[in-house]
Structures are given as C-alpha cells and as structure tokens.
Amino acid sequence: MKRYFPWLVLILAVAWIAADWRAPQVQQDSFDIAKFGKTPVLVGGRVKPLDTVARNALLIIHSKQQLRLEDGVQLTAMEWLTDTMLNASVADEYPLFAVQNGDVLGLFGWEQSDRKYFSFSELSPFLQKIEEQGEESEKLEPAQRSAYQNAILNLRNGLVLYVRLKNSVQPEDARNFASELQALENSLPVAGKATRQRQTEENFDKAKLGDVAGKIQHYEKLSAMAYILAVPLGGPAEEWHSIGDSLSRSIESEEIHPVVKDYALIGDAYRARNWSAFNQHTNELETWFAKEKPAATKRSSFEFLFNRFQPFSQSMALYVLGFLLACGSWLGWSRILNRSAFYVLVLAFAVHTFGLVSRMYLQERPPVTNLYSSAIFIGWGAVIVSLILERIYRDGIGAACAGAIGFVTLIIAHHLAGSGDTLEMLQAVLDTNIWLATHVVAITIGYSAMFLAGMLAIIYIVRGVFTRSLTRSVADSMARMTYGVICFATLFSFVGTVLGGIWADQSWGRFWGWDPKENGAVLIVLWCAIILHARWGGFIRQRGLMIMAIFGNVVTSFSWFGVNMLGVGLHSYGFMQKEFPWLVGFIISQLALMAAASMPLGRWRSFHDAAVSSGAKRSQIAAWLSPSQTAVQ
C-alpha cells in the first residue's frame, strides 16, 4: 500500500484538475452565454474574447470576478456583461459599485451602514457631483490624494467604464434595435445618393438626408462612448471599429456591417428572453468570425479556455499541497511523503508552465512584460531550480522551497492583477522582444535564485532553531545548496544587469543612468559579491551564509518592488504605492529571522539537543558550522 501512496496522491491531484478542465454542459433551454463570451473584440489595443473584457471590467469596477446579487444569486462576469451590454435597465439595478468611504457616502447624504455595494440607479442622481469631485482628484498626483479623493476617483472611473460598456454594442435605451437598423439600411441608398448630390451641388432630397443624418449623429455619439471595438474591417487590415463608428460610416458604404446586425439581433433576442434566437445569432456571429478573422478567432477561443482553466489558481493549490507533504516528510514517513510531494509539485509546475506558455502565446511576447508576469516567472524559475535540487538531494528541502515559493509568488501575482488586463499592451520603449527575452528574463531568474537561496536559509534557520531535525549532514547539504544557488543568482543578476545597461545604451545612448531600477539590480549583484567574497575569505561560516542569504530576500524585494514605490525614474511602467506596508512587513519578518539565527548556537534546538546527547562541547558545534573543506572550495 505504502508503495502506491505517492501515485495515489498524484492521481487524485490530476483528477481534481481534470474536473475543472472538462467543458461545462450547456443546458438545452438557456442562453449560451459562454459561446457569446468567445466572440473576439478589440479593447485596450488587443484582440480578446468578450469573456476577458467581462472579467477585467468586473475586477476593475467590483474588485471581484463574480457578482453576487442581493437575492444570493451568483452571476459570472460574462452573465453580468451580457446584461450590461444588452439589457442595461436590468443591470442598472445590480449592486455593483463598492462605496465604503464615509465621506463619499456623506456626499450623497447617506449614512454608513453594513451595505457595501450600490447600484447604478441608486448612484445616478449624483453623477454630476461624482464627476466634478473625481475630476478634481484626478488633477492631483496619486501620492497626494487623500482616502476620500482616491475613493471618489475610483467610483468615477468605475461609473465611466460602466456607462461606456452599456453603450458598446448598442445604445443603452435600444428596444427593437434590429428593426431600427433594418429601416436605416433601407433608407441608405437614397441618403447615399443625396449625399453625392450634395457634394456635386445638384438638387437633393433634403428631407431624406436629414432623417438619416439625425440617426447618424446619434450613432456618432454612441461611437464616442463605446469601450469595445466590436467590428473588424474586412481584409488583412488589423483595424477595428466600434458599432457606433461602423454605423456612422454606413452612409458611405450604403450597407450595414453583418457583425453590427448580428449584435443587434442577439440583443433583441436576449431582451425578449428568446434563448433559441439568441443562440442561433450567436452561432452566426461565431461562423462569421471563424470565416473572416480565423487567426483572431483562434486566439480568442484559446484565451477563453485559459480564462476558464485558471491554471495559476490550480497550481497555487497544488503548491500548497506539495509544501505540506514535504514538511510532513521531515516528521515521519519520509520517503513516501517526499516522493508524493515531488510528484504533486511536478504536476503543479506543469500547470504553471502551461499558464506561462499560454500567456506568451496570447501576447506573442517573452514571459515577462509587467510586474504581474514577473511574479509568475520568478515563481516558475525558482520552482524549476528547487525541483532540480530536490532531484539531486531527495531530502524534501528542494520540494518545500518549490511549494513555498511557487505559492507565494502566485499569490503576489494574484494581488497584482487587480488593475485589469494582465496581458496589456507594452509601452513603446518595451516594444522589443530581444531585450525582453534576454535582459528581463535574466534579471528575473536572478530574483528567483535570490529568493530560493533566502528560502533555503529560512528552512535552515527554522529547522535549526525550532526543531531537532537539522543534523550535521542536513546542515552541510543545505549550505552547499544555498551556496550553489547564490552562485547561480550572481551569474544571472550580473548578466541581466549588464544586458540592461546595453539595452539602455542601444536605445538611450547611455549605459548607466543611476535609475532606481538599475540601482536595485546592482544592489543584488553587490550583495552576491559580498556573500561570495566573505565566504571565500573565511569571514563567514554556515550560519553567516544563511543570515546573509536571508538578507538577500530583503535586497531582492527592494529591487523588485521597493524601487517602484519611489515613483521616480524611467521604469515607470510598474509604479505602485498601496503595497508599501506589505513590503515593510516582509522586511521586518526577514530581519526577525536573522535575529533568531543570531542567537547563541547553544540555544538552537538542533544543536542544544545534539550537544547534550553526544556530550559535544560548544567548540565542536562551531566546527560543524565551519565551511566543510571537502564540500565547496
């Protein structure tokens, strides 16, 4: 039985993942919202499925990926977006906008209560006020805004986004939009003729043109509001128009774009609760895109699947399981738990890799393009090195590191995703795959290795100080691992930093500019150099190495996040403020661990007990901790 335990764990984990990956059954008599969510649109400069737009918009407005109604019904992001775009009067009643700030509530004359979310209808009497106040706040630098100003600005931006979504594929007050468009299309030839006549100054039918022109003006207003560009132009051009824009151009082309008509029919069917018509027209829309825009369709449906699988959430859970199994292996049942941990972590790593590669495919970019993806990649790099260490030493330490770092970095990534699309388009200066693939990747691997070394040191300290499990052989092999990982970190940090300098020289004509992000990178290199020289010079032994490796976490976190919080410099595409307390907390925790490690060795549980049981004297303990000559020189 025991022999098969690891395999059993693996099979259960695979089954759990597979359950999520299976396509959900579409019920016969209902709207096929999922299929509608696959429709490609252009938002934020990138072609993506409506489903992504829905998730990001709900995340921005509501800070969640789902919407819970007052009667307890859960709406998926796509269900919410469908209501918003096609049946606005219903969506207006949803408790969508979070208002918690007392001053903001006071602006509306409301008292603070348990209610957190308010609907558009409730807020609509105050739109003017919100707009004015929000505009005032926007003039200030982010760092100077008060809590109230931040809250009102967020609310303003959320409302603007919501109103734009409502007017994205049809006017929010549309009723029989399809027949309205049909009437427009019928009058287009006459109006088109009148336009040409006007240009050549012949007599033209003023009444006919005036009628159509009124409608067209209405659509032009609509196009100014639209958030989503839903209508691709035919041919190879990568140009997209909003529905309103496309309609206002229809007077020239004398026809209405089929995608516009499809959206109108879908909207009418949805409002009429006619699910079969809705599904039929959604199918037609899908067929049109598959034929006219095959590449965009393929990418969008893949992104739709990617959204549903949520590979990073799955691997996060698996990393936790792997970490617990690895820690358990130090307490008993070592080999079996150890092996189980390894299998689970390899699975977690595979899912993590799938997510990473999918993002690269969707964005057509190297893996790291923003802070979010740097977190994903740092985790990935640290996990792969940890798994290699585990393969070599088979003592659960590499596995524990893989689990812990994988989980923590993915949690960080999850919290960095709050601002919306994590596959956003890149600022002009970053638009270069060569440097993203070399400089950024090398630097990020350097971060990974630094965090891994720090994690190994933490395990060493925790096991040594608080448990009896740090035997001499474990301590020696951990020291070798830490040392090796620091060497690895030195290599990548150095090469990455210098490549960054070369990129800067290529594009800005100067190699080094003392920019905060550059300084952060060089701090890591310097710290690695200090550790290595201190070790070669014999100034530190095992414990010193571990303490310095933990301080490496502090240096690396400063370089990764700290410099972005300063708000100065050229690497401005990753600025952030709110996370400052987290960084401080992390640094304090690392300093506390360093302090714990600085306790006299006799107080360490591992050495105290070992010293008592073997009658060893303190000098012998110290000898253990000296760098063993045979191991690394």
Add this chain to the structure above:
Amino acid sequence: MWHRFVDLLTSLKLTIICLAAAMVLIFAGTLAQVHLGSHEAQQRYFQSFFVWWPPDSRRLGIPVFPGGHLIGAVLLVNLVAAHARRFRWAWRKLGIHLTHAGLIIILAGGLFTDLFAIESHMQLGVGDTKNYSEDARRMELAVIDTTDNSSDQVTAIPDNILRQSRAIDHWSLPFRIVVRSFYQNSRLRILSETGKGAQIVVQSAPRATGIDEHDVTSAAIEIIPKHSGTSLGTWLVSDGLDAPQTFSCDGHNWMIALRPMRYYKPYSVTLQKFTHERYAGTEIPKNFSSRVTLTDPERIVNRDVLIYMNHPLRYRGETFYQAGFQKDDQATILQVVHNPSFIAPYAACVIVAVGLLVQFGYHLVGFSRKRRTALA
C-alpha cells in the same frame, strides 16, 4: 609600514568594505532621488568623491560618506593590486581572473564615461534644421557680435562663471560684464503692465527636481565699456525670456541672451516628420519616430534617417535617440549623447559572463564528480 599598507590595499576585507559601502551609497542615493531629482542625486552621491553635509555646496561642509568616485577608485586599486600581488597562473583560476578582468574594464569604463560623456538634447519642429544640441542642465550667457551681416561672432560664458564671479573681462569683448545678481532657478512674473512700475519681477526658486522640470536661470548684468568706464545699463537676462536683447557699443551691434549651453557640430539635422502611434482604441504609445535628414558637408553625407524607439542614430561618435516630443506631436526631442567609452561594457559583459560560467561550472563539475563517487 609599507608592507602593512600593501596588505591593506590588497586585502579581501577592503574589497568587502568597499562593496558594502557601495551598497549603502547606492541605497541612499536611490532614496535621495525622490527629493533631489535624479540628476542632483547623481551628482551628489555617485559622481563625487565625498557625500557632503550640509549638502549646500557654497558653504563649508564635512564629508559624511565616501562618494561614488572614491569607492569606485579604491575598489579598482584594490582589484588591480590584489591581482598584481597574488596573480599565479592556473587553469582552475581562469574563471576568477576573467571575471575580475571584466570588472576592471567596467569600473574603468564607468569612470571614463563619468569624466568624458556629454549628454545634451536637440529639439526640432517639423522642417527645422539645427547644427547644435543644447544642455538642459547648464546655461551660458551668449554675447553675440551681429555687426557683420554674413556671420556672427559668439562669446559664450558658462553659468558657473556667472555664478562665481562678479566681473567678467574677456579679450574678445570691448566691455566688462558685471553680474549684479544671479538666480540658479527663478520665476519671472509681470506684476503690472503700465507706468513706472512696469517691469518683470524675478523670484528666486528652489532647484528643479522633476524629470520634466528644469531650472529657469536668470541674472542681472551690467555692461561697462572698457575705454570709457561708464555703464550702459543693467539688463535682465533669463532663460525665461524669449527674444535676445540688443545694444551697441564701440560701433558694433551686440545681442545678449542667457540660453542653454550649446554644443556645435560639424553637421546638421533636419526634422522631416514626427510620428506618434498609439495602440488602437487606447492612449498607450506604440511608437515614436522621427524622420530626419542628416547633412554633413565635410564628409559629403546627405541622407534620410529614421530614429525610433530602441533604434538610435549613431554618427561621428554621437548617439541620437528618440527621447520625447512636444505637445500636439509637432516637434521632436532627440537626446544626443557623446560617450567615447561605450564599447567597454559590451566587452566586459562577455568577459565576466564567461568568467562566472567557467568558475561556477568548475565547481559544479567538481561537486557532481564528488557526489557520484560518494554515492557509488
């Protein structure tokens, strides 16, 4: 004594102390950028031998920490001395030697760059031609003899001379220039427009720190002809004033202006077109590019060049890169950098990377061989 000095100079402890000091300096210098701005912080922390307290350069201060140049120089000496003393050729030391040789190149190159690199910028509207670039940080008082219609003779007085001296005497000028007051940064305001009080008011302002801000330097100067000694009057010259001011002296016509320091070039650049692309439906910039014509009569060059993100123009030792643009996309700003030692980091990066790979690879091979024998 000498031995102890050499021991100290070549010691590993000194290396570690220097590296640690460099970390502290870089950390402090990075934080200082928030308040001082990147240029000022760089000058004070990195491009200096000491960090002074109080930071005001005009008063006497005490050095509180070694500056970038001092740490870099000591590290360089330490590296070179240690290797000169202990150098013994062995294959297994190849990685270490390569790494440190590369570091020597980087440090020396960095020092060289600090001393000899010049950064300036060139702002061009569509159709403009310029044969000079301007230094955003340094000003000059240009005194121009415009008597000759075919060419002007320019005497440029750098701002640090204006700041330090009260009277300026130059052989090319028939008059002395007396600096009545000098403002490194100032605001010009017009309080009233008519009557006796109609004049510009100059207010002193703290040094500009933001990336996009720069000092508006102003000065009041008096012109005193050398032969008569009677003052022609006092002029306000300022970066904030548009048109140059004129006067005549000794039968010559003169123009004076306080303007960004110019670096003249033996060639000229004309902006043909500036493009600012955005991603569809967003305000995110996708690309900036400037199409310019490069004209060099000396080398008979006349060609069109496209300068865009990550693709600068390199010509006659200078690099022109796309740095910014003016409102409405009507003008481009090109950064112009002259850096004679730009090749050093390229070479050093390769050498150090190979060195580290060899060194760590050597360890890794040794480690796995030992492990295999241990397991066997």
